[in-house]
Amino acid sequence: xxxxxxxxxxxxxxxxxxxxxxxxxxxxxxxxxxxxxxxxxxxxxxxxxxxxxxxxxxxxxxxxxxxxxxxxxxxxxxxxxxxxxxxxxxxxxxxxxxxxxxxxxxxxxxxxxxxxxxxxxxxxxxxxxxxxxxxxxxxxxxxxxxxxxxxxxxxxxxxxxxxxxxxxxxxxxxxxxxxxxxxxxxxxxxxxxxxxxxxxxxxxxxxxxxxxxxxxxxxxxxxxxxxxxxxxxxxxxxxxxxxxxxxxxxxxxxxxxx
Amino acid sequence: xxxxxxxxxxxxxxxxxxxxxxxxxxxxxxxxxxxxxxxxxxxxxxxxxxxxxxxxxxxxxxxxxxxxxxxxxxxxxxxxxxxxxxxxxxxxxxxxxxxxxxxxxxxxxxxxxxxxxxxxxxxxxxxxxxxxxxxxxxxxxxxxxxxxxxxxxxxxxxxxxxxxxxxxxxxxxxxxxxxxxxxxxxxxxxxxxxxxxxxxxxxxxxxxxxxxxxxxxxxxxxxxxxxxxxxx
Numbered sequence: 181x182x183x184x185x186x187x188x189x190x191x192x193x194x195x196x197x198x199x200x201x202x203x204x205x206x207x208x209x210x211x212x213x214x215x216x217x218x219x220x221x222x223x224x225x226x227x228x229x230x231x232x233x234x235x236x237x238x239x240x241x242x243x244x245x246x247x248x249x250x251x252x253x254x255x256x257x258x259x260x261x262x263x264x265x266x267x268x269x270x271x272x273x274x275x276x277x278x279x280x281x282x283x284x285x286x287x288x289x290x291x292x293x294x295x296x297x298x299x300x301x302x303x304x305x306x307x308x309x310x311x312x313x314x315x316x317x318x319x320x321x322x323x324x325x326x327x328x329x330x331x332x333x334x335x336x337x338x339x340x341x342x343x344x345x346x347x348x349x350x351x352x353x354x355x356x357x358x359x360x361x362x363x364x365x366x367x368x369x370x371x372x373x374x375x376x377x378x379x380x381x382x383x384x385x386x387x388x389x390x391x392x393x394x395x396x397x398x399x400x401x402x403x404x405x406x407x408x409x410x411x412x413x414x415x416x417x418x419x420x421x422x423x424x425x426x427x428x429x430x431x432x433x434x435x436x437x438x
Numbered sequence: 439x440x441x442x443x444x445x446x447x448x449x450x451x452x453x454x455x456x457x458x459x460x461x462x463x464x465x466x467x468x469x470x471x472x473x474x475x476x477x478x479x480x481x482x483x484x485x486x487x488x489x490x491x492x493x494x495x496x497x498x499x500x501x502x503x504x505x506x507x508x509x510x511x512x513x514x515x516x517x518x519x520x521x522x523x524x525x526x527x528x529x530x531x532x533x534x535x536x537x538x539x540x541x542x543x544x545x546x547x548x549x550x551x552x553x554x555x556x557x558x559x560x561x562x563x564x565x566x567x568x569x570x571x572x573x574x575x576x577x578x579x580x581x582x583x584x585x586x587x588x589x590x591x592x593x594x595x596x597x598x599x600x601x602x603x604x605x606x607x608x609x610x611x612x613x614x615x616x617x618x619x620x621x622x623x624x625x626x627x628x629x630x631x632x633x634x635x636x637x638x639x640x641x642x643x644x645x646x647x648x649x650x651x652x653x654x655x656x657x658x659x660x661x662x663x664x665x666x667x668x669x670x
Contacts, residue, residue, distance in 0.1 A: 238570050271578055278574070279570075279574035281567060281570065281571060285565075285568060286571075287571070289589050289590050289664075298575075299576055299577060302581055302585065303577060348574075351576060
């Protein structure tokens with residue numbers, strides 16, 4: 181069932197709101213391969229964020245499968261190698277998927293350092309000193325080496341988002357999920373965050389990015405997905421999507437945003 | 439009315455007031471501890487996905503809020519705890535254990551309900567994004583509560599908690615009706631022995647003030663300290 185290179189397989193994912201009248205996700209299937217940088221684009225309300233948030237079960241799909249490491253994590257139980265029924269421990273899988281949010285969601289009562297070291301210490305039982313050293317290394321890599329003791333409120337939006345990215349990296353995830361990471365930023369701060377994401381992509385990180393930054397999708401994306409009305413209408417390389425769009429909805433969308 | 443002679447008359451009974459204060463303090467301290475534990479439990483039950491737990495907690499809170507404190511105290515003392523024979527220990531050598539315990543139980547049951555509403559509103563005031571961030575990092579629901587939600591929630595609700603603590607100290611005065619030797623019971627004894635009531639009440643008021651005022655001030659201090667991360 182598990183083919184090499186396949187990290188996450190999404191199969192026929194469906195999600196409804198309001199007794200099934202609104203289809204947030206309408207039969208979406210997509211494979212995320214190792215090293216992929218997938219940009220998900222589309223008008224607002226198209227289900228992009230719902231798809232992304234379903235990948236680590238922040239959003240619970242109504243139907244379909246999300247297969248991660250050979251296990252359908254959208255279900256309560258799975259059959260393990262010994263053939264026995266076992267409970268799906270979603271926390272174990274979330275550890276391996278870093279997530280970056282539109283509104284950063286840093287913990288305001290903790291310093292930057294504590295924001296970053298909390299999960300490694302509590303979840304992975306990493307020694308405090310080791311976690312702090314790792315955090316400081318990551319912070320200086322994104323140009324924030326001197327802000328370790330600061331509180332989130334003292335940082336600019338762009339700085340907060342860079343911290344949020346390295347906070348997720350602390351857990352050494354296999355895939356990073358970005359939910360409109362630059363949408364809440366002032367325009368002059370978008371660049372610094374995209375720069376960090378670009379470096380991450382060049383370093384071989386598997387990424388799924390919901391974004392309105394078409395430039396980023398074009399330049400960094402290895403694959404672009406176009407969604408509308410909860411459906412995955414078109415996918416392909418950035419050239420396919422931006423230079424030779426097939427679906428009229430995509431053509432219409434691109435004419436408005438480019 | 440008030441007179442110097444009146445105060446002179448109650449002067450020999452000052453040790454009664456001292457004992458009363460000790461008793462009120464211990465009554466309040468135990469109530470705060472047990473009330474808080476109960477409140478945490480109740481607020482988690484009210485936010486639980488299990489409908490039965492939610493219903494039990496909701497009904498409990500509503501019943502407590504809709505009935506007088508004195509009825510609750512009498513129910514605990516004369517009905518619920520009546521069959522329980524408590525050991526006749528004496529705390530600090532004078533507080534009668536078998537009367538003190540029902541007092542603590544009744545006060546805790548009462549303040550637990552009020553505190554749980556405060557805690558619940560505090561928890562629900564925290565942005566859902568905090569939970570999402572914590573869970574996406576692999577933290578369990580329990581760890582999320584302990585490290586992320588509760589520290590922020592408690593900071594937000596500290597003024598309301600302080601208010602509730604002060605209320606507990608004042609409400610504990612009702613316990614003299616079941617024979618707990620707290621401050622109001624001292625007033626009563628002094629009245630019986632000396633036929634002075636006004637002066638005794640003045641002394642009692644002063645003691646209550648000396649207990650409640652510093653309590654709210656101390657909590658205000660902690661509140662300021664916890665705001666470190668907010669403004670700079």
